[in-house]
Amino acid sequence: MFDSPFRHTVGSFAMPLATSNVTRRTFLHSAAATLGSSLTVANAQAEGISKQYARLSRRGLLGKVVVETRVKDRKIFTEGPAVDARGIVHFTNVPVEKILRWDPVRKKLSVFRTKSNKTNGLLFDPAGRLLACEGGAGRVTRTDMTTGKITVLANKYDNFPLAAPNDLALLRSGTLFFTSRPGNPDPTKGNPNAVYQLDLGTKQPGGRILHRVLEWKNIQMPNGIVSSPDDKVLYVIEAHPDAGHNRLIYAYHLDRDDCWKAPRTLINFSPGRSGDGMCIDAEGNLYVAAGLHKTRKTSETLDTRPGIHVVSPKGDLLDFVETPVDTITNCTFGGKDLKSLYVTCGPYLLSIRTRIPGKAAYLPKS
Numbered sequence: 487m488f489d490s491p492f493r494h495t496v497g498s499f500a501m502p503l504a505t506s507n508v509t510r511r512t513f514l515h516s517a518a519a520t521l522g523s524s525l526t527v528a529n530a531q532a533e534g535i536s537k538q539y540a541r542l543s544r545r546g547l548l549g550k551v552v553v554e555t556r557v558k559d560r561k562i563f564t565e566g567p568a569v570d571a572r573g574i575v576h577f578t579n580v581p582v583e584k585i586l587r588w589d590p591v592r593k594k595l596s597v598f599r600t601k602s603n604k605t606n607g608l609l610f611d612p613a614g615r616l617l618a619c620e621g622g623a624g625r626v627t628r629t630d631m632t633t634g635k636i637t638v639l640a641n642k643y644d645n646f647p648l649a650a651p652n653d654l655a656l657l658r659s660g661t662l663f664f665t666s667r668p669g670n671p672d673p674t675k676g677n678p679n680a681v682y683q684l685d686l687g688t689k690q691p692g693g694r695i696l697h698r699v700l701e702w703k704n705i706q707m708p709n710g711i712v713s714s715p716d717d718k719v720l721y722v723i724e725a726h727p728d729a730g731h732n733r734l735i736y737a738y739h740l741d742r743d744d745c746w747k748a749p750r751t752l753i754n755f756s757p758g759r760s761g762d763g764m765c766i767d768a769e770g771n772l773y774v775a776a777g778l779h780k781t782r783k784t785s786e787t788l789d790t791r792p793g794i795h796v797v798s799p800k801g802d803l804l805d806f807v808e809t810p811v812d813t814i815t816n817c818t819f820g821g822k823d824l825k826s827l828y829v830t831c832g833p834y835l836l837s838i839r840t841r842i843p844g845k846a847a848y849l850p851k852s
Contacts, residue, residue: 532734532751535758535776536789538803547771547796547805548827549839555588555595557833563813564830565763566653568608568616569820570631571850575828576616577835578605583622588835590826607653607664607763607816614850619651619664626651626664626684640664640684640696646676653710653763653816657717658847660687663699665708665722678702681711681722699746706732710763710816713740714770714799715845720745721752721772725760727784733760735774735797752801758790763816765827767842771804772797773827775814782812794829794838807838819844 554575557564561581568576575588576598585599585608599605604622611617616629617639625641625648639662641648649669656662667679681700688694700708700722707726713719718741724732733756736749752772755761761774777792792814796805811832820826824843829836 532754532801534754534756534789535795535803538753539791539806542803542806545805547841548794548807549841551807551809552837553810554590554828554835554837555593557586557595557835559584562833563815564833564835565606565815566608566619567816567818567828567830567835568610569818569828569848570610570616571614573820573822575820575835576608577828577830578602578608580604580606580621585618590820590837604650606651609654609656610850611656612847612851617654617656617662619654621650621652624648624650626654626662639686639694640682643677643680643682643696643698648682649677649679652708655711655713655720656686656847657713659685659717661685663711663713663720665711667707667709669702671702673702679705679707681705681708704746705736710761710774712764712766712772714766715768719799721764721766722749723761723764723774725762727759727786729785732756733758733786735761735764735772737799752799753797753803755790757785757787759786760790761795762814763830765818765848766845767819767840768824768845769842770799771842772799773817773840775817775829775831777814779812794827809836810834819848824848 559579559582563580565580566578578585583602583604585602587596587598603620605618606621607619609617618627626639628637628639649666652665652667654664662684665681669678670676679702680698683697683699708722709725710723712721720738722736724734734754735752737752738745738749759778761776764772764774766772774795777790779792793808798804809831814831817827817829820828825840827838827840
């Protein structure tokens, strides 16, 4: 029987964007907007996570679970942790529209922004600017942390408002990928659940060009998204709570022309709760926030255990640590050595020391 380590180690508690195709590269990245064969549960199976628990021998990749702070708002759903160059953890409380800040040295929790438009995913770019998925406003923004100026990077596609941007990944080239959900599952009506690509490093006369690279039914309910340390693989979580839909992680090899049509299924969480958010270490292992303590009126079972799952690039479960309450949502690396994993989980911001540091991109330059 798998022995949960947590039982023994609890710590103290704007503008419209152009959408035309201009090069072969951008054409390939946007080609998947034409619906092909559906990627269904039946043809996208990898080994179930529940089978991997039974043979898991912990490798010491994850340390003790420590409670950093507790949020005490009237409604709580924490999400989107991101760490700035000073080591300050930013994360969101979606239902009350706040972006919070936690100083792990001074042990101080403060409010960075109110009326955040139900911001979910956060990410600092190399220049130290805060990228945010403002799901309530249907837009992705960038905040200059010195001046406070907010720039809208994306808010429309084909003259329809975006659905609800959820999470994002930034490549060294300046290419930004973000997931959007929940949208209209009918691709003929507005903007469906989708994954978008925005090249921040290039700008055409009409604005930056936004591409929809995946949409329903090629992707059913996209959630967490992250790129490999060499930016050659893009990982996307499918997290649909309804029966008969995908709960897994896809790996898209960006150096292949058919990458959007032929993803590799890394790991399958069905019939349990899928991953929500994730981050990646310097060796390419994923740290996935997944699972439930209690069922929640969906078809999700308790087969996926609640906590952080370390998954290799081959899809093997390398380590697992249980988290204390529902609902675990996301994680990121921080600390001067990038070995502090910060986790949003119910009302808590947790931390876990890791053996392997996060990939270098998690440390902004300023």
